[in-house]
Amino acid sequence: MKLFAIILTAILTQNFILSKFLGICPFLGVSKKTDTAVGMSAAVIFVMVLATVATYPINSFLVSQGLGYLQTIVFILVIAALVQFVEIVLKKYMPPLYESLGIFLPLITTNCAVLGVVTLNIQESYNFIESIANSLGAGLGFMLAMVMFSGVRERLEGNDFPKMWNGLPITLVAAAIVACSFLGFTGVVENIFGV
Amino acid sequence: MAEKKTLGQEFTKGLVKENPVLRLVLGTCPTLAVTTSVENAIGMGIAATIVLICSNVVISALRKVIPSKVRIPCFIVIIAAFVTMVQLFVKAFAPALDASLGIFLPLIVVNCIILGRAEAFASKNAVVASAVDGVGMGIGFTIALVLMAAIREFFGSFNLTLKVLGFGTQVSLADPLASIGIEPILIFILAPGGFFVFGLLIALANKIAEDKGLARAELKSCAECPMAASCAVKAAGEECAE
Numbered sequence: 001m002k003l004f005a006i007i008l009t010a011i012l013t014q015n016f017i018l019s020k021f022l023g024i025c026p027f028l029g030v031s032k033k034t035d036t037a038v039g040m041s042a043a044v045i046f047v048m049v050l051a052t053v054a055t056y057p058i059n060s061f062l063v064s065q066g067l068g069y070l071q072t073i074v075f076i077l078v079i080a081a082l083v084q085f086v087e088i089v090l091k092k093y094m095p096p097l098y099e100s101l102g103i104f105l106p107l108i109t110t111n112c113a114v115l116g117v118v119t120l121n122i123q124e125s126y127n128f129i130e131s132i133a134n135s136l137g138a139g140l141g142f143m144l145a146m147v148m149f150s151g152v153r154e155r156l157e158g159n160d161f162p163k164m165w166n167g168l169p170i171t172l173v174a175a176a177i178v179a180c181s182f183l184g185f186t187g188v189v190e191n192i193f194g195v
Numbered sequence: 196m197a198e199k200k201t202l203g204q205e206f207t208k209g210l211v212k213e214n215p216v217l218r219l220v221l222g223t224c225p226t227l228a229v230t231t232s233v234e235n236a237i238g239m240g241i242a243a244t245i246v247l248i249c250s251n252v253v254i255s256a257l258r259k260v261i262p263s264k265v266r267i268p269c270f271i272v273i274i275a276a277f278v279t280m281v282q283l284f285v286k287a288f289a290p291a292l293d294a295s296l297g298i299f300l301p302l303i304v305v306n307c308i309i310l311g312r313a314e315a316f317a318s319k320n321a322v323v324a325s326a327v328d329g330v331g332m333g334i335g336f337t338i339a340l341v342l343m344a345a346i347r348e349f350f351g352s353f354n355l356t357l358k359v360l361g362f363g364t365q366v367s368l369a370d371p372l373a374s375i376g377i378e379p380i381l382i383f384i385l386a387p388g389g390f391f392v393f394g395l396l397i398a399l400a401n402k403i404a405e406d407k408g409l410a411r412a413e414l415k416s417c418a419e420c421p422m423a424a425s426c427a428v429k430a431a432g433e434e435c436a437e
Contacts, residue, residue: 019386021228025307028223069283072301073275080268110271112224112305119298164402165394168220168412172394179387 003133005193006126010137012185016113017145018175019182023113027146028171030104037150038143043104045139048117050086051079052135055118056128075118080109113142149178202327209331215308216339217400218412222308225299226340227389234356234363236344237337238292241359242281242300244333247309248326249277254317255325261318270313271304278303308336339396346392351384 016022023044030040055075062068087105090098108114117138121131152174161170200208215221222243229239253273254261261269282300285293293300303309312332317325349355353369369379382388401411 021224021386021389022302024223024227069279072279072282072304073272076271076275076304077268080271110305110307110310112302115305116298116302119301123298164398164405166411167401169394169398169401172390172397176387176390176394179390180382183382183385183387 001193003130005189006130006133007137007140008189008192010134011141011144012182013187013189015141015145015182016116016138017142018179020116022116023111023142026107026111026113027149027175028168030107031146031150031153034147034150034154037146039100040104040107041139041143041146043101043108044111044113044142045136046101047079047083047086047105047108048114048135048139048142049132051082051114051118052121052131054078054082056121056131059122071119071122075115079114079118083109113138145178145182149175152178202324205324205327206331209328209333209335210338211335212409213332214335214339214400215311215332216336217396218404219308219311220397220412221311222306222336223393225302225306226343227386227393228299229296230340230344230347230389230392231351231384232295232348232354232356233341233344234358235292235295236340237359238285238289239296239299240333240337240340242285242296243303243306243308243336244330245281246274246277246303247312247333247336248329250274250309251312251317251325251329252322253277254313255320255322258318266318267310267314270310270318274309274313275304308332343392343396346396347383347388350380351382351388353379 010016014020017024017027026040026044031037055078058074058078059068059071062070062074083105087098087102090102090105117135121134124134126134153171156170156174165173209215211218213219216223216226225239225243229235250270250273254270257269257273278301281303282293285296285300312328316328320328345355353367353372355366357363357366372379380388383392397412404411
């Protein structure tokens with residue numbers, strides 16, 4: 001039950017993009033078309049879960065050796081190496097998957113959402129299973145926001161705005177309105193699960 | 196760098212003309228996340244500026260040693276080392292700031308301003324110029340953060356927390372305004388307000404830039420993105436930005 005609450009919180013009330021502001025670059029940059037948004041988010045979910053699986057034992061080891069302060073450096077290196085490794089493996093053994101996800105992988109290395117989720121798992125002192133649940137929820141929330149927003153962006157296309165608002169500013173205002181809709185979820189998960 | 200700039204120009208370009216947040220649209224995540232109060236914005240700005248100056252100096256000093264094929268991982272390790280130092284410092288001397296910045300302090304590692312300046316400037320220029328570039332860009336980042344935080348905090352709570360590392364005062368108009376029945380607009384502090392104020396500031400920056408005949412602020416096109424060398428989105432014929 002607690003796992004379910006963690007996943008729902010990460011998707012709805014604490015949405016990574018719309019309430020935590022992690023992963024704004026891909027949110028604004030790659031959300032122009034729905035299929036690109038889906039591909040990018042699928043890659044993010046994949047890397048988030050994998051990075052959590054890899055960094056959790058490494059962090060336990062670092063802490064046991066009294067090297068907890070190396071966390072940030074080690075995590076970013078592990079994520080970078082992992083992304084490279086996944087890319088090579090996918091390219092060699094699963095070309096169809098590589099075609100759809102592979103192109104987004106290098107973008108994810110320096111994406112704050114991935115480093116954010118692994119750091120957050122440690123800060124919230126989740127255990128291994130809870131960490132994976134949180135990463136999965138964060139990734140799904142990322143996908144939900146990306147896909148919703150790409151729909152909004154397609155509608156914005158070709159509209160006639162005042163000149164100074166064209167492009168990025170109007171996209172941000174649209175994002176503000178999408179974020180408003182997520183404010184409506186405040187407290188929902190806490191009330192359902194009583195956590 | 197097509198033309199040679201003086202050190203003064205390297206410094207001032209980051210403040211307004213090439214402001215990293217409002218003109219280059221870099222570092223959007225911390226910009227949106229920490230601007231709920233002026234105090235947080237100043238703290239984040241100072242932390243990022245220190246990391247930016249240190250990493251610019253070291254990367255510039257090592258620019259002839261680092262092989263270009265593995266330069267991005269090298270840059271990230273150097274940046275991560277400085278971020279860890281700053282993080283430990285803040286934890287020790289300003290625990291309140293550490294608590295309010297939360298995970299955005301370690302996330303300075305993946306702040307595109309720092310990696311972007313390393314790739315676009317420090318890896319091609321001499322040490323002194325890179326240090327000056329770091330100072331200018333860092334102050335430009337801080338100015339943009341403080342501007343945005345001031346708008347959000349004022350309208351969201353009618354307060355302005357003019358504090359640096361715990362020293363300073365808080366200016367509050369909440370009580371006098373409440374007595375004549377004006378309540379703060381809470382949504383400015385919440386997430387949607389962040390997007391909205393950021394959009395507003397970019398729109399204003401675009402307006403001023405257009406009046407002066409400069410290019411509009413847009414998300415970086417693929418060619419100028421710090422990740423362009425290793426990114427395959429472009430190769431696959433997709434647009435990564437507008």
